Amino acid sequence: MERDELAGWLRLSTTPGVGRGAARRLLAALGLPQAIFAQPPAAWRSCVTPAQAAALARPPETLEALLEQTWAWLQDAGEPARRIVTLGDAAYPPALLATEDPPLLLYLLGAPQFVHAQGQPFAPQRCLAMVGSRNPTAQGAQHARQFARALRDAGLTIVSGLALGVDAAAHEGALQASADPATPATIAVVGTGLDRVYPRANRELAQQIARHGLLVSEYPLGTPPLPANFPRRNRIISGLSQGTLVVEAALQSGSLITARLAAEQGREVFAIPGSIHAPQSRGCHALLRQGAKLVEAAEDVLEELQPGGAASPRPASVAAPEPAPATHRHQEVLQALGHDPLGLDALVARTGRDAATLQAWLLELELDGLVARLPGGLFQRLGAA
Structure with a gap:
């Protein structure tokens, strides 16, 4: 340019x-x-x-100051690579161009082979959006990582918003996958200029994405994290993707905005069900009542996104990984925990064991990755435990 x-x-x-x-x-x-x-x-x-x-x-x-800043940003030949794709550029993502409100400009920051790809930097790989709560349950965060890793291994590029919680877990899971490095592991669509990282806690994650994928923004350099920008960027997350998978979401959340936009754009909407007692599950349950596809394993997503009926590549393991074997006494605790968060007093009442014994067993289960300790003194089973 x-x-x-x-x-x-x-x-x-x-x-x-x-x-x-x-x-x-x-x-x-x-x-x-x-x-x-x-x-x-x-x-x-x-x-x-x-x-x-x-x-x-x-x-x-x-304008003049912005032009100077942006031109200098583009001239930096180091890594990560930089590029601006305009609405009139042949490299503009066709899937996004087909939406009702495509951005005029897309600022790209990432691995040179993706940023400077000849023709279309977002093709030929397929993209799946993964979104969810900024305050997920331990199970929700684990689901996000596991599904992202499995779906990435199956050839999908995971698109999310670099937010705390499910977004970050989805990016992390995609980066952990061992899929073909010829396509981006993950794409982060952000609500600031690409010279900023928000939230700051995700700075290292953003750097990893820039090495193995792409960061994308429609906002000029220097744009701060304004609240109105984040719901607006959701149309890009869904617009880049063949479908949107909602991992956990409250009834009033940005994730449901992304799902609605995906449906309006004619894209698939998927949702993972959760506990009827968890506020973070109510948004997913609402989507399921509205016709979203229920997802229990990565295959549920893959069978809907097969291009032209061709068989999709299958990940080596698309279900939750098997937990470490539990001893008999640990099985007793896990059975009593069920699958909803539970406090120590309730666990004492269910098992008849004393609190000190249960605390010791719960610590062992935590170290084995079978149980997570939640705020408020609650405990929750993880994975298929």
Whole structure:
């Protein structure tokens, strides 16, 4: 991209009061940004309101500084690699282009072989979005990692939002897989400029993604983590993907926004059921009542995403890994725990054992990866324990 071309795209995308819809109308009618701004304002009024035409006639005050910053960012030849893909670029993801509201610009940061791929950096691999609660149960976080790893091993690229909780676990699971390195392990769609990482706790994870996949944003460099940006970026997460798998979600959550957007975009929606007592499961149960496909194993997703009826590659193991063998006394505790979080007092009542003995056994189960200790003094079984 030449500097003048970049200036035109930045001016079009950052002019106050001119949204993506108005910008796309101008592009459809008048061509690329340089051609648009070569026209007199009278030519714009067939596509935008008089107020928008007046705004377009005045370059934003921040344009020159943003242009300098962005141009310098693009010129950095080190790793990770950088690129901007515009709505008029042949490399723009076809799946996203087919949605109702595609972004004007996509900023890419990641492994050079993906960022600088000839033609289409998002093809030919298939993409699956995985989203869920920022405060998942221990079981929910484990599900996210296990499913992401299995689905990545089956050839899918996992798309998520780099948030805490399920998003981070999904990215981590995909990065742990041993799938073909010729395709991105995972794609993180973020709600800030790519010169920032939010949340900061995921900085190391973002660096790993940049080495083995892609970070994507529609927001200019320097954009802070504004609350309105995160629901808006969800349409990109679903739009890049053939389907969206919701691992855990409360009834009022951004994950359900992503699922709704996926359905509106004509994509598959999947949900993992959970405990009827867990608030994080209610969103998934609502999706299942609305027709989402119930998922118990990775095969449930793969059979829906087979391209053209061809057989999908199968992961070596798509179910939860087998836990370490439990002793007889541990089986007694696990049976009493059930599959919902439970406090020590309730476990004492169910087993008849004293609290000190149960605490010792629970610690052993924790160390074996069979039980997780939750906030509030609760315990929960993990995996197929």
